Amino acid sequence: MLYLDYCATTPTRPEVIRTISEVMANHFGNPSSLHRLGLEAEQLVAKARRVVAGTLSCKPQEVIFTGSGSESNNLAIKGAALAYQGRGKHVITSLIEHASVYESYRQLERMGFQVTYLPVDETGQVRPEDVKAALREDTILVSLMYVNNEMGRIQPIAEIGRLLKERPRTLFHVDAIQAFGKLDCTVGHLHVDLLSLSAHKFGGPKGTGVLYRREGVELAPLIAGGGQENGLRSGTENVPLLVGMAKACRLAAEExxxxxxxxxxxxxxxxxxxxxxxxxxxxxxxxxxxxxxxxxxxxxxxxxxxxxxxxxxxxxxxxxxxxxxxxxxxxxxxxxxxxxxxxxxxxxxxxxxxxxxxxxxxxxxxxxxxxxxxxxxxxxxx
Known part of the structure; x- marks a missing residue:
């Protein structure tokens, strides 16, 4: 077999599979439980969070674990838009985004938000000057992908990030799902407020994702429940997969x-x-x-x-x-x-x-x- 569809998904790395299996066999406690088994599981989740944070050069408390890259994108976009709609209801994205971003913006349109869909040049790149021209006083969010998942064009994210740093009332979200492990995804380099990752794109397990949320940024949660992930993503954590994702993150960053x-x-x-x-x-x-x-x-x-x-x-x-x-x-x-x-x-x-x-x-x-x-x-x- 010659598998050449790595942008769709990657095989889970053998060392990651071994880690997942070990945790699944030996640490089945619920991280929210008060007893020793729960504490052991909670410690594993905390360690996984520290490892992921290290690869992004951010604080552990800025890492939110999700169930996929699509969920991370949805939480970033709709969570930010709903949290900051009192500032304004104008949001910006591009015409070439992944469906989880593009369709999230279509949903926002139906909810009464005004959306600017930026064009791209003949190479598929968003022009920073177009971002600047589209900004308004009521712009609360810009969301762009780092690497186009279909034809691979790298977007000038760091340049756009520097531009938006002058606009503290406008959040910058980046879908870095195809970029992690290939490009510099440290959040300080990119000047982002929100950043999405998906484990199965870099040798980790399916069903796990990450959303970096800069400290101080508010999000409206999309899933109600027990208040896990600092109240932003309720649901019992999948401890084995999160530990496996953290290992895949570390290996991808090191290599x-x-x-x-x-x-x-x-x-x-x-x-x-x-x-x-x-x-x-x-x-x-x-x-x-x-x-x-x-x-x-x-x-x-x-x-x-x-x-x-x-x-x-x-x-x-x-x-x-x-x-x-x-x-x-x-x-x-x-x-x-x-x-x-x-x-x-x-x-x-x-x-x-x-x-x-x-x-x-x-x-x-x-x-x-x-x-x-x-x-x-x-x-x-x-």
Missing amino acids: REATVRQLRTIQRLLLERLAAIPRVSPTTPLQELDGYAPQLVHITVPGIRPEVVVHALEERDIFISTRSACSSGQEEPSRVLLAMGMPRERAVSGLRISYSAAHTEADMERFADELERVLDRIGNGR
Whole structure:
């Protein structure tokens, strides 16, 4: 099997699985219980919080554990909007956000908030000057992704963060779900108030996420109950998965530089190989890779339905995707690619190849060879 859909999810790291299994077998207490078993579980959660905080260079009390990256985005956006609506009801995002952000803003619109959807340039990047121009006296929140999950464009988050620091009444939320472990996600570097992570994007377990909330920022909780996570996310903590996520966080942060070097090597090789295949139009530019995340390559195959390519490769035990896993079943043109000004024929034909640092040059050669065969067969009606 050649799994090349790491942006959708990553295999859980073996050392993380061992940690989860050990905690699950030996520490089953409820962290809210007053007895010794509860205290042991609570201590494990507290340690996990300290570990995650260390990778973000923030205070442990600024780390909120959630059930997913989507939940983190929802809590950040709707929680902030509802908490600060007395200041104003204008919020800002972009046209290329993940569905969990984009649809949260659509919900806010239905609740009476005014939303500005920022455009992007032809490379898929939000321009800081557009953010500045969109700001109003009643703007309470700006939410942008660090790395676009579909085509990998890195957004100028630190620059926008510095701009918004001059606007203390406007909060800045960043979806860093595809960035962690590849880019600098320390909160001081990015100048953010809120930041979302998802464990299964960097070798951790599914069903766990993080929301960094700068001390002093208020959020309206979306889940009522027993008041866990400082009253912001009620529900009994999943202790084994949280400990496993913390371990995955630490490993990803420690290995980041070596990981990025290997990912860039793979990316360059793959782009050079794909550029030579008829019918393939790379979206990721080989000469400007610093502006793109290292863990993926995006291409289009105009005139060919991308899902046909995905299933043809699956028959050869190779797995890629068309776009975000949350919208990969849709047949409409990609909202992200259309926002970049891409013609409809190309925007409907995108393919995303995402890999790990453990992949080899031989893996990329095999993939390119099989893709060329598949496209030749489909293009010739065979």
